Amino acid sequence: MSDHDTQRRQFLKTSLGAAAVAIAPGMLLFDTAHGKTEADSSKVRWGMLIDTAQCKTGCNDCVTACNKENGLSGGTLPTDSQWMRKIDIKDISSGRETSLPMMCQHCEEPPCVDVCPTGASFKRADGIVLVDRHRCIGCRYCMMACPYKARSFVHEPLHDQKPDVPRGKGTVESCTLCVHRVDKGQQPACAQACPNKAILFGNLNDANSEIAQKLRSVASVQIRADMQLNPGIRYQGL
Amino acid sequence: MKLLVSLLLCLCIPLAWATEANAPKLDIGKGGQCVRDPQWMRKNHMHLLIHQRDEAVRKGIRDEQISLKNCVECHASLKDDSVIAREDSFCAGCHRYEAVKIDCFECHASKRRVALVNKDEK
Amino acid sequence: MADLYALRSKNRLYYVLLAIAGLVVLAGLYAVHMMESHGHIITGMNNQIVWGLPHVFAIFLIVAASGVLNVASIGSVFGKAIYKARAPLASLLSIAMLAGGLTVLMLDLGRPDRIIVAATNFNLTSVFAWNVVLYSGMFSLVIIYLWTMMERRMNPWNKTAGLAVFAWRFILTTGTGLIFAFLTARQAYGSAILPPMFIVLSFAWGLAVFHVVQTVIYAWNEKTLDADILRRKKNLLGVFIIGSLYMVTIYHMTNLYFAHKSAFENFILRDGGVFPDMFWWGYIVIGNLLPLLLIYVPGLGKAKCVMAASLLVVLGALSLLYVFIIGGQAFPLDIFPGFEVKSTFGDGQIASYHPSIYEFLLGIGGLAIAFVITTVGVRVLDFMPHDKPYVAD
Missing domain, CATH: 1.20.5 (Single alpha-helices involved in coiled-coils or other helix-helix interfaces)
Structure with missing residues (x-):
């Protein structure tokens, strides 16, 4: 009993x-x-400067490295996730051709964060724009709002994800600027993989950083600068 | 009202029976204690995980010791490197017993980063 | 005896209809189950067309749910007796369509199991989040409004509740329009005319749905709608159709005028294959011109014509939304203005969309939910319009 x-x-x-x-x-x-005080401080703003003169048409090394690092399949069906893609552009009036990598531009004023109903899309204090997959309900409004088409929706159940990069069916995802590597003091996988060192990664807010110095000395642009979102990814030679 | 209460009580009977069965024997993998004692962890691991989750995702404060990845690293089975693959796997076994759904491993890796199993076989 | 027999068979017919609708709802739920277990891969939606057929149905239902209340507002706010008699039915329809539309929207989410997150984490800058409030507020307000009409002791509050509903539904449809108006990067959306356009569209669509339901209920009860009432409703529908045609024209005209949007307009109005077809034939001809003929051509405009016109307006509505939502996403986003672009992610290419049976079932399931709520509501409560002997007011 x-x-x-x-x-x-x-x-x-x-x-x-x-x-x-x-x-x-x-x-x-x-x-x-x-x-608590934030670990990632707003004194830091992570960004990239991409030198399109050094980016070769047909070279896909950054994309391959991204896929490998983050455990993406690498498929290019309309339902496959592509965090990073190479775009070949041709000036209609002059015929000048350029190739460049395109991914989440980590805007200072990200439209995806504005429209997200649950606050799953958010910007860290150091400027990295992320999706908190614990909160994402999969409404895809951020995909509609992004001017760069940087986001993908996970259409199928996934298996064997990378321990550092959790991803799952029914949520939206995009380039994380390899946040798991950056927090360890490493470079994003694409920047490391580029054979021509066309991708320069660094702290935009630190006047002494290599990227800040280069931004002072060469002409660079932000894509869709007309929208005044102040992306952290800058392009040189466009 | 009485009817409703008695109906609900009747529904509880099978539950009460169920508790008489022994608690599950779990495959604790490498095991060991790195955060707190097992009884405390049984009750509170979810609070630690959720706390760590929000700190890590939102603020970049990565406390490796109480991260899910670190849990899996030690507690994944030595047979198949997983915390959910079998009936007695560390996470799945207990959660099945308690009938609490785990949502973690739809996205998070349920296996340790470097497989021990293959190594041993080689 | 014959009467009793007829009554019985009618009763049977009622349950058969209800059962069919129930089956359609079940089919929708089956589709949801499949989408849940396999992911959205089994639908036609993809990373380019992120919103598909479910959203066409859902937005139609939500916009019409707001518009149908127009009938009630004309009664309660502007005090027209023939509309006041129809306010309860309009409110019921509104609740039914709102429920159907929201169910579809919710079940199409990638993680519908987490819908509670939308309530616990609220992003104030998101118009989607505002809409969560607007939709749930609409539900409660309309239910209170119904209560003030159906419960004698609450009657004094009827006017207040009517006003509140009147204001709320304008804000609600504005919210629906804003979902698209705030998408500044997309050529198809990002226009301040969208909220008012959706409001005017809601008038036409709501009245059309109301008329269809009213006609069926009258036929079921073997009554005929007073000719005067029919004439007034018919003229109102005509005015609303013309109004919505005007708004849609203005939307496309302004886009045509902006050089950076003219490529999109050429696509949607001329070169886009299925989209121009659906726009010109589906929306303009079937959804507007034919109904206008049926309403205004001398000799037409009888009960049957108005019923047909209303059905056509609904068809036109679905065509327009298909063109607006799916066509708007199919046209490539202009990331590099002035450049030709190509990539593995559909840059510079027209995106293709082939809806699967699952998303169709989900959308139709939403219509069926609205149908079930309406038929059950009409059966158990008194929603039949009771017209006093007609006095012009």
């Missing part, structure tokens, strides 16, 4: 525990929302 009683108590305890699991996330979220 007493044995039965302890078991019953145990059962009640565990069910209470389960109830707590259900409620706790909300309570806890509330706690962390205010709280």
Whole structure:
């Protein structure tokens, strides 16, 4: 009888525990929302300068490295995720041809963050625009809003994701600027992979950084600068 | 009203029976204790994980010790490197017993980064 | 005896109709289940056409749900007796269509299981998030409004509730229009005319749906609509159709005038294959010109003509939304103005969209939900318009 009683108590305890699991996330979220100083500081703004003169038509090394680093299939069907793609552009009036990589431009005023109903799209203090897949409900409004078509929707169940890059069916994803590498002090995979060193990664806010110095000395543009979103990815030679 | 209450009570009977079965024997992988004692972890691991999750995703504060990746690293089975693959896998076994759905591994890797199994075989 | 027999067979017919609608709802749920387990890969939607057929149906239902309340507003706010008699039915239709449309929108999400997140995490800058409030507010307001009409003791509040609903539905349709108006980067959207355009469209679509339902209910109960009432409703529908045609014309004319949008207009109005066909034949001819003929040509404009006109307006509405939503995404986004572009991600190419049976079932399922709510509502509560002997007001 007493044995039965302890078991019953145990059962009640565990069910209470389960109830707590259900409620706790909300309570806890509330706690962390205010709280500690940010680890990624706004003194830093990560960005890239891409030298299109050094970017070869037909070379796909950055895209391949991106796919490998983040565990993307590399498929190019309309339903496959492409965080990074090479675009070949040709000036209609002059005929000048250029090739360049295109991905999330990590805007200072990201439209995807503005439109996201749940706040799943967000910008870290250091300027990296991310999707919090724990909150994303898969409405795809950010894909409609992005002027660069930088985002992909995961159309199928995935398996064997990379431990550092969780991704899953039914949520939207895009270039993370290899945030898991940047937080460890490394370069994004594409910047490292480029054989011509066409992608320069660094802190735009640090006047002494290589990227800031180069931005001061060469002419660079932001894509769709007319929209005044101030992207962190800059292009040289366009 | 009485009818409703008695109906609900009746529904509880199978649950009470179920608890009489023994708690699951789990494959704890490498095991060991790195955060807190097992009883505390059983009750509170989800709070740690959610806390770490929001800090890491939103603020870039990556506390490796209490990260999901680190849990998997130690607790994945030594047989198949997974925390969910089998009935007695570390995460799946207990969650099945408690009937709490785990949403983690639809996106997160359920296997340790460097497979131990293949190494051992080689 | 014969009467009793007729009544019985009618009763049977009612349940058969309800069962059919129920089956369609089930088919929709089956589609959702398939989309849940396989992902959106089994639909025709992709990374270029991110919103597809479900959104066409959902937005039609939501816009019409707001527009149908026009009938109620004319009664409650402007005090016209014949419309007031129809306010309960209009409110029921509004709730039914809103429920159907929202269900479709919600079940098309990538993670519908997480819908609660939309309530617990609220991004104030998102018009989608505003719409969550607008839709749920609309539900409650319309239910309160119905209550003030159907419960005698609440009658004094009827006018207030009517006004609130009147204001709310304008804001709601504005919100729906803003979803597209805020997409500044896309050539097809990002225009301030979209919210008012959606409001005027909602008038026409809502009235058309109302008329279809009213005609069916009258026929079911073997009543005939008073000729005067029919004439007034018919003229109102005509005015709304002309109004919506005007707004759509202005939208395309302004786009044509902007040089950077003219390529898009050429695509949607002339070169885009299925899209110009659907626009000119589906929307302009079937959805506007034919109904206008049916309403205004002398000798026509009888009950049957108005019913046909209303059905055509609904068909036209779906065509227009298809062209607007899917055509708008099919035209490539202009990332490099002045450049020819090509890539593996559809840059510079017209995106293709082949809707699958699943998304169609989901969309139709939404219509069926609206149908079920309406038929059950009409059966269990008194939504039949009760006209007093007609007095011109």
